[in-house]
Amino acid sequence: MSALLEVTSISVSFDGFKAINDLSFEIGGQELRAIIGPNGAGKTTFMDIVTGKTRPDAGRVRFGEPQLDLLRLSESQIARAGVGRKFQRPTVFEAQSVRDNLMMALSNDRLPLAVLRYKPSTADTDRVSALAEEIGLSSELDRTAGQLSHGQKQWLEIGMLLAQEPKLLLVDEPAAGMTLGERQHTTDLLRRAAETRAVVVVEHDMEFVRRLDCKVTVLHEGSVLAEGTLDHVTANSEVIDVYLGR
Amino acid sequence: MQRSLFVRQPSVLIFIGLLAAFTIAITVLSEGFGLGLVSTSFIKILGKTLCLCLVAIAMDLVWGYCGILSLGHFAFFGLGGYMIGMWLMYERTKDIVIASLAGAELPATAEEIREGIGTQIFGVVGGAEIPVVWYFADSLWAQLALVVLVPGLLALVFGWLAFRSRVTGVYLSILTQAMTLALSLYLFQNDSGLRGNNGLSGLQNIPGLTHLPQAVVSVWFFLASAFALGVGYLVAAWVVSGKFGSVVRAIRDDETRIRFMGYPVEAYKLVVFTLTAVIAAIAGALYYPQAGIINPAEIAPIASIYLAVWVAIGGRGRLYGAVIGAATVSLLSSWFTGGQAPSIPLGFYTIDWVDWWQVLLGLGFVLVTLFVPKGIGGLFDRLVRKDAS
Numbered sequence: 001m002s003a004l005l006e007v008t009s010i011s012v013s014f015d016g017f018k019a020i021n022d023l024s025f026e027i028g029g030q031e032l033r034a035i036i037g038p039n040g041a042g043k044t045t046f047m048d049i050v051t052g053k054t055r056p057d058a059g060r061v062r063f064g065e066p067q068l069d070l071l072r073l074s075e076s077q078i079a080r081a082g083v084g085r086k087f088q089r090p091t092v093f094e095a096q097s098v099r100d101n102l103m104m105a106l107s108n109d110r111l112p113l114a115v116l117r118y119k120p121s122t123a124d125t126d127r128v129s130a131l132a133e134e135i136g137l138s139s140e141l142d143r144t145a146g147q148l149s150h151g152q153k154q155w156l157e158i159g160m161l162l163a164q165e166p167k168l169l170l171v172d173e174p175a176a177g178m179t180l181g182e183r184q185h186t187t188d189l190l191r192r193a194a195e196t197r198a199v200v201v202v203e204h205d206m207e208f209v210r211r212l213d214c215k216v217t218v219l220h221e222g223s224v225l226a227e228g229t230l231d232h233v234t235a236n237s238e239v240i241d242v243y244l245g246r
Numbered sequence: 247m248q249r250s251l252f253v254r255q256p257s258v259l260i261f262i263g264l265l266a267a268f269t270i271a272i273t274v275l276s277e278g279f280g281l282g283l284v285s286t287s288f289i290k291i292l293g294k295t296l297c298l299c300l301v302a303i304a305m306d307l308v309w310g311y312c313g314i315l316s317l318g319h320f321a322f323f324g325l326g327g328y329m330i331g332m333w334l335m336y337e338r339t340k341d342i343v344i345a346s347l348a349g350a351e352l353p354a355t356a357e358e359i360r361e362g363i364g365t366q367i368f369g370v371v372g373g374a375e376i377p378v379v380w381y382f383a384d385s386l387w388a389q390l391a392l393v394v395l396v397p398g399l400l401a402l403v404f405g406w407l408a409f410r411s412r413v414t415g416v417y418l419s420i421l422t423q424a425m426t427l428a429l430s431l432y433l434f435q436n437d438s439g440l441r442g443n444n445g446l447s448g449l450q451n452i453p454g455l456t457h458l459p460q461a462v463v464s465v466w467f468f469l470a471s472a473f474a475l476g477v478g479y480l481v482a483a484w485v486v487s488g489k490f491g492s493v494v495r496a497i498r499d500d501e502t503r504i505r506f507m508g509y510p511v512e513a514y515k516l517v518v519f520t521l522t523a524v525i526a527a528i529a530g531a532l533y534y535p536q537a538g539i540i541n542p543a544e545i546a547p548i549a550s551i552y553l554a555v556w557v558a559i560g561g562r563g564r565l566y567g568a569v570i571g572a573a574t575v576s577l578l579s580s581w582f583t584g585g586q587a588p589s590i591p592l593g594f595y596t597i598d599w600v601d602w603w604q605v606l607l608g609l610g611f612v613l614v615t616l617f618v619p620k621g622i623g624g625l626f627d628r629l630v631r632k633d634a635s
Contacts, residue, residue: 007316051506053502074510075505075506076505076506076507076508076509076510076511079505079506079507080508084506085506086507087503091500091503093492093495093496093499093500093503093504094499095495095499096492096495096496100489100492103489103492104489104492104493104496104504104507104509105507108511110507110508110510111510111513112490112510112513112517113516113517115488115490115493116485116488116517117487117488118488118489118490120489122394144498160507164507164508
């Protein structure tokens with residue numbers, strides 16, 4: 001099986017600091033993967049590179065079938081090619097309703113003139129209802145997103161990402177600041193999402209990673225330190241030294 | 247489509263209704279068409295105010311909705327005025343030249359007429375040649391097209407360069423201000439071809455309509471301005487109401503996020519910037535025939551800053567707010583600076599409003615920012631919410 005995302009020996013440095021150092025990474029079409037690592041391990045920079053926010057000094061990033069060279073595309077082109085990204089802080093458009101947030105995210109034509117003429121079709125409104133159902137916000141559709149609780153905002157954002165129908169979903173610390181019940185819901189959402197697409201979760205919280213029950217990649221100083229099941233990597237003595245700390 | 251717009255934004259219908267009622271009332275009270283209770287000069291002030299409201303809507307669209315604090319929209323307004331002014335001045339001068347040559351024994355040749363026009367218009371800047379930028383000045387239709395094309399293309403090229411380089415926030419404001427200043431300074435030069443600091447004058451005399459008294463012409467322009475404001479308001483409301491409006495507000499609130507959702511942010515900004523520049527230019531083309539004169543001082547950066555102040559006082563991100571702000575501040579401004587406001591003698595010092603108006607405006611701006619950050623228009627929110635509950 002060829003990989004959906006192929007990252008080959010990328011490096012990037014900021015003012016001499018090597019944030020990513022000869023990193024290679026691969027993920028298949030329907031896979032859930034967790035990336036863990038201490039602060040400064042390059043987790044966010046890795047996401048920045050895949051989504052086009054940061055350009056690496058060296059290396060290749062290939063995506064999809066037929067393969068696209070993501071390094072030649074802009075952020076919005078990468079997003080349209082099928083890479084969705086969830087940021088650490090929940091970023092929904094707080095001044096607008098839950099419905100409008102989801103409508104914007106639907107995978108329709110995104111160019112200005114098409115959007116200017118856009119009228120929601122029945123399929124679109126149905127899709128928004130279905131998404132709202134899935135993220136548990138059916139009764140909140142007409143509320144302003146800013147009035148939602150922290151956890152609800154996280155779900156709305158995940159719902160918006162699902163609406164984009166990405167082939168690859170990058171999720172940065174989804175569990176931060178969530179209650180136990182909210183975490184359970186989030187885990188379910190992510191695992192369901194990974195049945196039809198690739199999902200990469202960056203997370204600090206070991207307990208949450210354990211819930212995800214998936215392959216884990218450990219980053220350290222900008223490169224891959226270990227890869228495997230959570231039990232496998234946590235048994236690795238190097239991982240214990242740099243991350244779990246002893 | 248229209249119906250759904252009115253249902254989604256009831257304020258649009260209210261605004262159009264009020265504008266229509268106001269327009270009819272003023273026409274009935276005017277000297278030109280009715281009871282003569284409203285003087286011609288006041289009709290002109292009202293007509294000009296409507297044009298300022300239209301440019302304020304453009305400013306609200308680009309700043310209030312899209313988050314681009316442009317300090318260049320009054321430059322587009324002025325350019326629109328210059329474009330129509332060229333035709334007005336050329337044709338009127340032509341009529342005068344033809345009339346003065348009519349008494350001669352031989353009929354005037356086209357060459358003589360052209361020379362006469364050149365001397366009449368450009369003698370003041372020490373020239374007699376008609377500059378090449380006046381090539382189309384004898385055609386109303388060409389100049390009307392240029393009203394849209396010149397500011398539109400300038401906005402398109404400037405916007406493309408600025409947005410493509412991801413210049414945002416205060417840096418973009420500075421850049422737009424630099425553009426405005428450069429344009430103003432260029433027009434101040436005598437060899438810019440637009441009569442330097444003299445500007446274009448006599449624009450209130452409409453060629454072909456000189457037999458009509460100003461009382462009548464002023465009402466026509468007032469009506470045209472009201473119509474343009476109504477159409478502009480509808481266009482702006484339509485643009486911001488649907489998904490496009492959602493995306494534009496999303497750009498204002500979190501540009502990065504919407505970019506990662508796959509929206510080409512730069513293209514959206516360019517569309518909004520150019521569209522609003524064109525609206526501003528149309529407003530300017532209606533304003534200056536009522537003002538009678540345009541010169542480069544009109545385009546000075548301070549004018550664009552005032553525009554931002556109007557919109558801020560009226561309330562950003564709500565179209566009627568822009569209209570309220572522009573109308574209130576510009577009418578108050580003409581009252582205070584027109585010498586009508588009574589001076590306040592304090593014994594040791596006399597407060598003369600011509601000088602102190604700006605202080606008052608600045609104070610008002612600070613107070614609005616501090617106590618009603620949503621502007622005057624924001625006060626309607628409270629009213630509506632009280633009714634609903």
